[in-house]
Amino acid sequence: MVEWAAMKSTIDKRPVVLVFAGLDPTGGAGLQADIEAVGAMGGHALPVATAITAQDTRDVKSCTPISAMSIIEQARAVLDDIQVDAFKVGLAGSVEAIGAIHTILTDYENIPVVVDPVCASGAGTTLSDDEQMDAMVSLLLPLATVVTPNTIEARLLTPEADSLNAAAQELLSYGCEFVLLTGTHDESRDIVHRLYADRRLVQSFQCERLAGNYHGSGCTLSSAIAALLGHGLGPLTAVGEALDYTLGTLKHATSMGGGQLIPNRHFRSGRSPRA
Numbered sequence: 503m504v505e506w507a508a509m510k511s512t513i514d515k516r517p518v519v520l521v522f523a524g525l526d527p528t529g530g531a532g533l534q535a536d537i538e539a540v541g542a543m544g545g546h547a548l549p550v551a552t553a554i555t556a557q558d559t560r561d562v563k564s565c566t567p568i569s570a571m572s573i574i575e576q577a578r579a580v581l582d583d584i585q586v587d588a589f590k591v592g593l594a595g596s597v598e599a600i601g602a603i604h605t606i607l608t609d610y611e612n613i614p615v616v617v618d619p620v621c622a623s624g625a626g627t628t629l630s631d632d633e634q635m636d637a638m639v640s641l642l643l644p645l646a647t648v649v650t651p652n653t654i655e656a657r658l659l660t661p662e663a664d665s666l667n668a669a670a671q672e673l674l675s676y677g678c679e680f681v682l683l684t685g686t687h688d689e690s691r692d693i694v695h696r697l698y699a700d701r702r703l704v705q706s707f708q709c710e711r712l713a714g715n716y717h718g719s720g721c722t723l724s725s726a727i728a729a730l731l732g733h734g735l736g737p738l739t740a741v742g743e744a745l746d747y748t749l750g751t752l753k754h755a756t757s758m759g760g761g762q763l764i765p766n767r768h769f770r771s772g773r774s775p776r777a
Contacts, residue, residue: 516544516545516546517543517544517545517546517587517588517729517732517733518545518546518547518548518584518585518586518587518588518732519536519540519545519546519547519548519586519587519588519589519590519725519728519729519732520547520548520550520577520580520581520586520588520589520590521533521536521537521540521547521548521549521550521589521590521592521725521728522550522552522573522577522589522590522591522592522594522599522603523536523549523550523551523552523590523591523592523593523721524551524552524553524554524555524565524592524593524595525551525553525554525555526555526557526718527555527556527557528557528558528559528717528758528759528764529758529764530559530717530718530758530762530764530765531717531718531720531721532555532592532593532718532721533549533551535718535721535722535725535765535767536549536590536592536721536725537549538722538767538768539721539722539723539725539726539729539747539751539767540590540725540726540728540729541767542726542747542767542768542770542771543726543729543730543733543744543747544729544733545587545729545732545733547725548580548584548586550573550576550577550580551568551572551573551576552567552568552573552592552593552594552595552599552603553565553566553567553568553593553594553595553596553599554566554568555593558759558760558761559717559758559759559760559761559762559763559764560759560760560761560762561761565593565595566595567595567596567598567599568595568599569598570596570598570599570601570602571602573599573602573603574602574605574606577602577606578606581606581610586610586613586732587613587614587731587732587733588613588614588615588616588728588729588731588732589607589610589613589614589615589616589728590615590616590617590618590724590725590727590728591603591607591615591616591617591618591642591646592618592620592721592724593620594620594634594637594638594642596634597633597634597637600634600637600638600641600642601637601641603641603642604641604642604645607642607645608645614647614648614728614731614732615645615646615647615648615728616646616647616648616649616650616724616725616727616728616731617638617642617643617645617646617648617649617650617678617724618649618650618651618720618721618723618724619635619638619642619643619649619650619651619655619659620655620720621635621654621655621658621659635658635659638659639659639676640676643673643676643677643678644676644677644678645677645678646677646678646679647678647679647680647731647737648678648679648680648681648682648724648727648731648737648740648741649673649678649680649681649682650682650684650720650723650724650727651673651681651682651683651684652683652684652685652686652720653666653683653684653685653688656669656670656673656681656683657669659673660672660673666683666696667703669683670683670696670698670703671698671701673698674698674699674701679699679737680697680698680699680704680737680741681697681698681699682695682696682697682698682727682741683695683696683697683698684720684723686711686719690711691711692708692709692710692711693708693709693710693711694706694707694708695707695708695709695745697737697738697741699737704738705738705742707741707742707745709745709749712752712753714752714755714762714763715761715762715763716752716755716762716763716764716765717761717762717763717764717765718764718765719748719751719752719765722747722748722751722765722767723744723745723748724744726743726744726747726748727740727741727744730743730744747770748765750769750770751765751766751767751769752765753769754766754769
């Protein structure tokens with residue numbers, strides 16, 4: 503893997519990542535997670551709100567979609583002013599929002615896109631119904647450079663697949679270039695993340711399984727990948743670096759409430775004043 507210090511020394515320009523995601527008032531997931539992860543990778547995030555959620559560290563209480571018109575207005579305002587190097591798509595919130603995001607992305611065909619297909623909260627509350635998942639498959643995945651489903655999301659998006667390998671192959675058939683199938687929801691002793699492309703398994707990444715439950719790890723990973731693609735790294739290198747970084751955020755996670763731990767996406771920036 504590329505050493506972080508070496509990569510940091512080569513940064514001449516901060517990559518700009520436009521992020522479509524929901525607002526999480528805990529700061530653990532959603533737009534704040536995206537902003538922090540992109541920043542930790544040396545980039546600058548342009549946050550476009552797609553939904554307003556009411557949630558704590560235990561679960562989501564409600565999710566209110568932002569109108570498609572507002573999503574387009576938010577995105578167009580910054581895109582007309584700032585050149586972007588990558589896009590990241592998280593929680594969309596509605597079929598109309600997915601359509602709006604598709605409208606934006608189709609105008610930027612040569613910009614890498616990372617799609618984190620958020621289907622449910624960590625506690626299992628549904629955040630994307632069947633209609634939204636169908637829209638993701640038809641409108642967003644064909645535009646994606648990297649898609650980052652966990653095993654639960656992969657099965658939901660490919661209900662006919664009889665194995666996780668088959669699910670990954672079906673996701674590739676939708677048109678995305680790379681599928682990163684994250685293994686945190688498996689029951690294996692160690693975690694294995696699998697990257698697929700060109701109808702085959704490209705590489706497996708194995709890491710230790712940590713004891714806690716974490717809020718926003720998927721957002722962290724996908725936004726870090728987007729920022730690294732924005733730096734010009736290839737998908738394989740970007741995925742490996744982002745997985746390494748995300749594991750570090752989880753190892754340094756803290757308890758903010760009574761539920762899941764919040765990843766520390768600033769752990770590389772130095773010690774806390776109280777440390």
